[in-house]
Amino acid sequence: MNRDFNKVICRKNNYAAKYDELELKFGRDDLVSMWVADMDFESAKPIKDAIIKRAEQGIFGYTSRPDSYYEAMTQWYKRRYDWNIDKSKLIHSIGVCTSLSIIVDKFTKPGDKIIVQSPVYYPFFDVVVDNERELVLNPLKKIDDNYVMDYEDLENKMDENIKFLILCNPHNPVGRVWTKEELTRLGEICLKHNVMVISDEIHGDLVYGDKVYTPFASISEELNNNTITCLSATKTFNIAGLQASFAIFPDESMYNIFERTLGILDIKRNNCFSLVAVEAAYRYGEEWLNDLLVYLKSNMDFLKEYCEKNIPEIVTNRPEGTYLAWLNCEGLGLSDEDLVDFMINKAKVGLDAGNWFGEEGKGYMRINVACPRTMLEQGLKNIEEAVKKYIRK
Ligand SMILES: Cc1ncc(COP(=O)(O)O)c(C=O)c1O
Structure with a gap:
């Protein structure tokens, strides 16, 4: 290693x-470069080995995704977080931001409102505004240089035109790993107001000490049914340049629309390197x-x-x-x-x-x-x- x-x-x-x-x-x-979120470390050896092995064949045609690909991923979440992901709801996407943008585009209409919790990863603003949807801010509350969610403000901002809340779990940039209690309270408010949650959990594996990452959709059946989750191995293993991620849709018709959109855009396949790298990461990267x-x-x-x-x-x-x-x-x-x-x-x-x-x-x-x-x-x-x-x- x-x-x-x-x-x-x-x-x-x-x-x-x-x-x-x-x-x-x-x-x-x-400049000493410490901005964009990738790492200056070599990725795990099993990942590099898998890519080299794949490259050595010298043929880089279209890829076919084997069952073992999704299996490696679902086993990772089961093993590390005791979360059972239903494989039939799981789909590949070339990036979390791509997924966010397609979700906003396909499942809302111009003028609909979407909530984000600022300060937050700035492409959240872009996917809303650039798709001509209305951005609603539910700023985090600062307490002694730490941040908590402002549930009162959230309740006040809810109305029938709000279609989604984009959650960052854990939160970039303030580094909070939201607790199960915090997430449950947020989820209850969203359920009450019929607002679906898009949970971006790309940083979920990067958690310190006794803090525990809780997949939002794993909390209850009700929240599972009200959440689209975006996941990825790319931050965890420093493979963002390979462009691969996952989305989980609780609703079959949404899944089908998303899948069809990937087909229309011709981005439904992995590239040949992400295919072997992601599987190696989840199987051997722990x-x-x-x-x-x-x-x-x-x-x-x-x-x-x-x-x-x-x-x-x-x-x-x-x-x-x-x-x-x-x-x-x-x-x-x-x-x-x-x-x-x-x-x-x-x-x-x-x-x-x-x-x-x-x-x-x-x-x-x-x-x-x-x-x-x-x-x-x-x-x-x-x-x-x-x-x-x-x-x-
Ligand atoms: C919260 C969050 N979501 C998504 C991304 C980017 O994901 P992708 O490269 O899969 O679009 C980042 C990258 O920094 C991020 O911090």
């Missing part, structure tokens, strides 16, 4: 968006993942301690899951525009600006800690030096 998470791998000029799009995104390419989580947690702890000791102007949350931390930078005393400029042009780090995730993210930055410790340390040193030079003076 390859578990050397300290190994620095140069990804520049290797078609990595995280590096090759720095100039495009931030206007310069000399030990690697367990080691990865230990490393990520130690990076999270390092980040927190580093900021507390050296950059007290920046307060980090303590994410319960995801490899993304949410930095409260209000202590720097900068406007939002200046904060972004400071990180790019003074500290020379590439981070996601908090305001990309909604109004509530103003004064915040999101940092991706899924990189070797030396890189994380370099990024933090850069910020510390810039704070000394430009903020404390």
Whole structure:
């Protein structure tokens, strides 16, 4: 098993968006890159081996998905989360965002309303707005640098034009791993108002310590029947470039419409590499993942301690899951525009600006800690030096 998470791998000029799009995104390419959510670690060896074996044949024709593909996935969820996924409701999709967009397009009409809980993964806004549906915000409530759901606000915003709530479970960017109780309460409100939940659970495997990921649809039969779940091995195993994910539809007619749409768009097959990689991940990737989580947690702890000791102007949350931390930078005393400029042009780090995730993210930055410790340390040193030079003076 390859578990050397300290190994620095140069990804520049290797078609990595995280590096090759720095100039495009931030206007310069000399940054410590800690933005888009993929990892600077090699994926698990069984995955790499499966891809190499597949490549060695040298024929890359259309793929046929064997039963064992879905079986590996359903066994993973049974083994790790005691969740029985009905295979007849499960379907492949090339990406979670693709699924979200098709669901919004096919199962709502222009003008219908969709709720998201901001600050949140910004493509949630795009799939609603770009499909010409109305975005309704149910902002999370901040309590001592941690976040909870605002159920009262949610109740107040419910009306008959609301068709879906898009849930992020666990939540990007604030790192909450929602508890069963929190999810149950949310689910009850949605059931009461006839609002279906689309639960994006792409970060479900990335959970720390004693926190427990609860698949929303696994809570009860009623919630199962009211939920479309989007899942993927791509974040867990760092294989986002292979483009493969899953969706689970409780309703047969919705499943059929979704499947037909994939056919119309001609995206119903896996590519030949995702086919073997995803199956290998779910069958043989567990030990690697367990080691990865230990490393990520130690990076999270390092980040927190580093900021507390050296950059007290920046307060980090303590994410319960995801490899993304949410930095409260209000202590720097900068406007939002200046904060972004400071990180790019003074500290020379590439981070996601908090305001990309909604109004509530103003004064915040999101940092991706899924990189070797030396890189994380370099990024933090850069910020510390810039704070000394430009903020404390
Ligand atoms: C919450 C969430 N959903 C979806 C995605 C992207 O999924 P995909 O690449 O399958 O579209 C990300 C990537 O960062 C994410 O954080």
